[in-house]
Amino acid sequence: MDKDTMELKNIAVSNELQGKGIGSVLIKEIISIAKSTGYNHLIVGTADCGVDQIRFYQRNGFVKYGIKKNFFLENYDEPIVENGVQLRDMVMLEMFI
Numbered sequence: 001m002d003k004d005t006m007e008l009k010n011i012a013v014s015n016e017l018q019g020k021g022i023g024s025v026l027i028k029e030i031i032s033i034a035k036s037t038g039y040n041h042l043i044v045g046t047a048d049c050g051v052d053q054i055r056f057y058q059r060n061g062f063v064k065y066g067i068k069k070n071f072f073l074e075n076y077d078e079p080i081v082e083n084g085v086q087l088r089d090m091v092m093l094e095m096f097i
Helices: 022-036 051-059 071-075
Strands: 005-008 041-047 063-068 090-096
Touching: 022 041, 041 051, 051 063, 051 090
Parallel strands: 005 041
Antiparallel strands: 041 090, 063 090
């Protein structure tokens, strides 16, 4: 990662509050903070089986640019299962601001 790139590591909205635009407000604030601190490139990674998460980031201006193969297998001691599927690869998304 270079000095122009900020990585979004974690964002979460409780299940009962999802779908109300809160996540999009958080993304807008992150973009504002990134711009004000000199960054012009945001990246984020999420599980390849996280269809809802990928769609959320795409709706908020991110585009896919790569896949980190076996990321979840190589970086976590215990298997992580989401939607009945063991996480394996990480999809990377980016936005230029």
